[in-house]
Amino acid sequence: GIQVEQSPPDLILQEGANSTLRCNFSDSVNNLQWFHQNPWGQLINLFYIPSGTKQNGRLSATTVATERYSLLYISSSQTTDSGVYFCAVGDVKAAGNKLTFGGGTRVLVKP
Amino acid sequence: DGGITQSPKYLFRKEGQNVTLSCEQNLNHDAMYWYRQDPGQGLRLIYYSQIVNDFQKGDIAEGYSVSREKKESFPLTVTSAQKNPTAFYLCASNPGADYGYTFGSGTRLTVV
Numbered sequence: 001g002i003q004v005e006q007s008p009p010d011l012i013l014q015e016g017a018n019s020t021l022r023c024n025f026s027d028s029v030n031n032l033q034w035f036h037q038n039p040w041g042q043l044i045n046l047f048y049i050p051s052g053t054k055q056n057g058r059l060s061a062t063t064v065a066t067e068r069y070s071l072l073y074i075s076s077s078q079t080t081d082s083g084v085y086f087c088a089v090g091d092v093k094a095a096g097n098k099l100t101f102g103g104g105t106r107v108l109v110k111p
Numbered sequence: 112d113g114g115i116t117q118s119p120k121y122l123f124r125k126e127g128q129n130v131t132l133s134c135e136q137n138l139n140h141d142a143m144y145w146y147r148q149d150p151g152q153g154l155r156l157i158y159y160s161q162i163v164n165d166f167q168k169g170d171i172a173e174g175y176s177v178s179r180e181k182k183e184s185f186p187l188t189v190t191s192a193q194k195n196p197t198a199f200y201l202c203a204s205n206p207g208a209d210y211g212y213t214f215g216s217g218t219r220l221t222v223v
Contacts, residue, residue: 001170004153033211041148041199041217048211086153088212096161097142097208098169101153 004102023087031090115215134202143185
């Protein structure tokens with residue numbers, strides 16, 4: 001099946017700093033989503049972005065499907081940005097609209 | 112407010128018992144999914160359903176069963192055949208292709 005690798009695995013930021021998280025995938029995708037998991041376990045959908053660029057406030061994401069990667073940018077980080085960020089992809093060869101998740105990037109924003 | 116409700120939040124099971132985790136959505140979404148998350152890991156797909164009365168195995172279906180008798184409900188049963196059931200279980204839904212997933216708040220299952 002499709003493989004999803006996220007980097008870095010851990011990231012410590014000072015409040016106000018900018019950062020970039022990366023997601024590499026091993027095959028063609030028809031679906032790519034970024035999620036934030038808060039310390040209580042709740043997953044929030046940040047972006048549905050199988051290709052192109054989107055922005056939502058301080059967060060933006062870019063997917064270059066032909067080169068099999070996606071980037072999530074966090075600008076002016078806040079302590080509430082702490083948590084785990086997951087990238088998840090849908091394989092074009094797989095039936096159903098199901099997602100394969102990467103291992104996540106654990107982000108800690110210090111005040 | 113529309114959303115996904117998972118219950119209970121915490122569940123303790125004795126070895127050899129079956130337990131059922133509830134997942135209810137009022138989003139009118141056709142597709143529903145069950146994922147398992149182990150500590151420090153990503154999510155793995157257990158089962159999914161794209162329409163009422165139909166469901167498919169995911170990557171780690173052994174030891175689990177589901178039903179989809181109503182559009183709103185997709186309960187997951189963790190059977191005694193599941194060798195290592197202690198984990199965080201997450202239910203999700205989406206209205207179809209080209210849309211993002213919505214997740215419930217999860218159920219933490221512990222075998223005692």
